[in-house]
Amino acid sequence: MNASKIRGWIWFVVLLLLFTGVSYFAFTPKPKIYPDYVTTSPAPSGIKALYTYLKREKDVRSWNHSPDLLPNEDKNQMLVMVGPAFTPEKEIMQAYEDFMNAGNTILLLQTNPKGMFDLEADFTEKSISHSEKWQTVKDQNHKSFKAEVKSDIRIRTIKGDELLLSDQYGPIAVKRTYGKGQLIVAITPEWFTNDKLLKKDHLPLSFQLLNQGNPDTLLFDEYTHVGENESTILTVYPMWFLVLIFQGIFWGFLWLWYKGKRFGPLLSPREEWVRFSDEGIQAITAWYLKGRRYQDSIHIQADYVKVLLQERWQIPYHKDWQDLTPYFERKWLKMPAREIKTFLNGLAAILKEEKINKQEYLLWSRKLEELRNEVES
Numbered sequence: 001m002n003a004s005k006i007r008g009w010i011w012f013v014v015l016l017l018l019f020t021g022v023s024y025f026a027f028t029p030k031p032k033i034y035p036d037y038v039t040t041s042p043a044p045s046g047i048k049a050l051y052t053y054l055k056r057e058k059d060v061r062s063w064n065h066s067p068d069l070l071p072n073e074d075k076n077q078m079l080v081m082v083g084p085a086f087t088p089e090k091e092i093m094q095a096y097e098d099f100m101n102a103g104n105t106i107l108l109l110q111t112n113p114k115g116m117f118d119l120e121a122d123f124t125e126k127s128i129s130h131s132e133k134w135q136t137v138k139d140q141n142h143k144s145f146k147a148e149v150k151s152d153i154r155i156r157t158i159k160g161d162e163l164l165l166s167d168q169y170g171p172i173a174v175k176r177t178y179g180k181g182q183l184i185v186a187i188t189p190e191w192f193t194n195d196k197l198l199k200k201d202h203l204p205l206s207f208q209l210l211n212q213g214n215p216d217t218l219l220f221d222e223y224t225h226v227g228e229n230e231s232t233i234l235t236v237y238p239m240w241f242l243v244l245i246f247q248g249i250f251w252g253f254l255w256l257w258y259k260g261k262r263f264g265p266l267l268s269p270r271e272e273w274v275r276f277s278d279e280g281i282q283a284i285t286a287w288y289l290k291g292r293r294y295q296d297s298i299h300i301q302a303d304y305v306k307v308l309l310q311e312r313w314q315i316p317y318h319k320d321w322q323d324l325t326p327y328f329e330r331k332w333l334k335m336p337a338r339e340i341k342t343f344l345n346g347l348a349a350i351l352k353e354e355k356i357n358k359q360e361y362l363l364w365s366r367k368l369e370e371l372r373n374e375v376e377s
Contacts, residue, residue, distance in 0.1 A: 015254065037083035037189060039220050044195035047082055050206065051220060063219040067095035070219075074103030074180060078215035081108045083189040084224035087115050101179030105213050109189035111151045117176075117183055120156040124169040134200055135167050139208060145201035151187040164212070165205065173209060184212050294361035295353065301368045302351060308375045321348040332374060343367065
């Protein structure tokens with residue numbers, strides 16, 4: 001086995017090991033990451049447990065569309081917004097308000113609801129002596145519950161608000177009238193999560209909020225979580241399919257490489273084209289320019305053009321340049337007769353010079369090139 005084949009096999013083994021390593025680290029199944037507070041998430045921060053239970057008890061659906069598609073009719077519906085991932089723009093907020101004005105309810109659970117539905121909140125510094133995890137929460141009937149309240153924010157109430165839940169630091173849940181409907185705000189989205197739902201009194205407190213107004217239909221708003229749950233190619237297609245595509249590309253590349261396929265321009269051996277190229281002409285041109293043999297070069301160019309004139313335009317070769325005006329007037333129709341005469345007289349004069357400079361040489365070389373192109377076309 002020669003050295004080139006050994007080297008090829010070495011590269012093949014290296015690429016195979018590289019492919020195996022990349023496949024292992026890039027495509028090893030990893031735990032799926034879910035956004036917080038979505039109904040499809042079985043993670044501790046998801047709300048799938050509560051959603052699944054409610055779905056068995058009454059009409060419950062997830063709402064993934066823009067709020068301007070919500071039915072603006074009094075159907076006794078409750079839209080549940082658990083931990084929105086962003087604060088919607090003014091037009092979106094107006095659509096939510098129209099939904100409530102029509103006679104429906106929105107239940108907003110947000111750690112800091114300030115900025116949504118013109119809500120205001122106050123920051124509360126919890127004292128060290130009351131920094132325990134479980135706090136006493138009281139409802140409208142002054143019944144006490146034990147629950148966790150993570151937020152340091154308390155809702156700022158206005159005239160007409162109905163206090164639903166509170167602790168020693170202030171309002172935790174408030175009901176506010178909106179047209180024919182109502183807005184319920186609570187600062188405890190963690191109560192609804194899979195991890196916290198069955199801790200202490202979170203479940204009965206959650207049901208108190210969900211049963212406000214005894215809604216016929218519950219809609220869990222997923223629209224405000226879209227920004228966290230955008231689809232990518234890695235989430236749309238299953239991992240086995242991505243691995244198969246990657247392997248197909250890799251083995252296809254190796255097969256093309258094995259077959260000797262080229263990726264780039266085809267380079268012909270120099271000996272195949274150098275004999276038929278203009279290398280000789282270029283070499284002679286360079287020699288004339290470096291030796292400043294401008295007069296000799298211009299004579300050669302003019303003589304070549306005269307040969308072409310005899311072949312293409314049937315102009316006698318032995319005629320002097322200044323005597324060719326009548327012939328040119330019949331053949332060179334693009335140039336006026338006066339300019340033709342000036343051109344021929346100037347060419348005849350430059351050919352009679354014993355020595356010309358580089359500027360004159362370049363000027364008349366260009367003019368002869370134009371004449372040659374005209375004759376050949």
